[in-house]
Amino acid sequence: MLSNNIPLDSHLSEPSPLSSEENLNIRVNLAQVEQLRKLGVLDEAQTAAGRRAGGLLVSVSSRLVKQFQQENESTGAALEKLAGRIHAAGLSVPARLFLTAGRPLSFFGSQVLLLAQPVSKLLFRNQDPAGHYYRLLEDRQNVDRLLRCLDALESRETLAKRQAEPEVSRLGLFSSKKERTR
DSSP: OOOBOOTSSSSSSSOOOOOTTOOEEEEEEEHHHHHHHHHTOHHHHHHHHHHTTTTEEEHHHHHHHHHHHHHHHHHHHHHHHHHHHHHTTTOOOHHHHHHHHHGGGHHHHHHHHHHHHHHHHHTTOOOOHHHHHHHOOOOOOHHHHHHHHHHHHHHHHHHHHHHHHHHHHTTTSSHHHHHHHO
């Protein structure tokens, strides 16, 4: 048994592979306590204690932690790829407005994509976009993560533009009259 307290979303840095029977002590926050209660891992007394304390220290199988990390990494990569496609198409602002307005209905949108999956499979064969994206939209947290990815791409682009501006102003192309008279 490991003595380290490892947060649920951290990467394991153990040199030796962990066996599936080995348990890890992880700290879970209030939202994770609620998720564990919904999954049936915690009973009502443990959930109440976690709410009062603002979190819990839980012993979880290392297999489950690895599975969670792999799913989380694949979801994050898919969201970053989708955000990159949206940004490259120049649709960041409309996508941000649509996702923000439709956030409460994201689950229903995912179900519409699920209904469209047979047509999507017929048209796109192995590259089934509806089947892939419906899983991402099922969880509202993924919508928030997608919005954060779009914001990060926008801020990087803005920063790159700002770094390029001094070079343009040195050339005198976009300088004001006050700067030209100095």
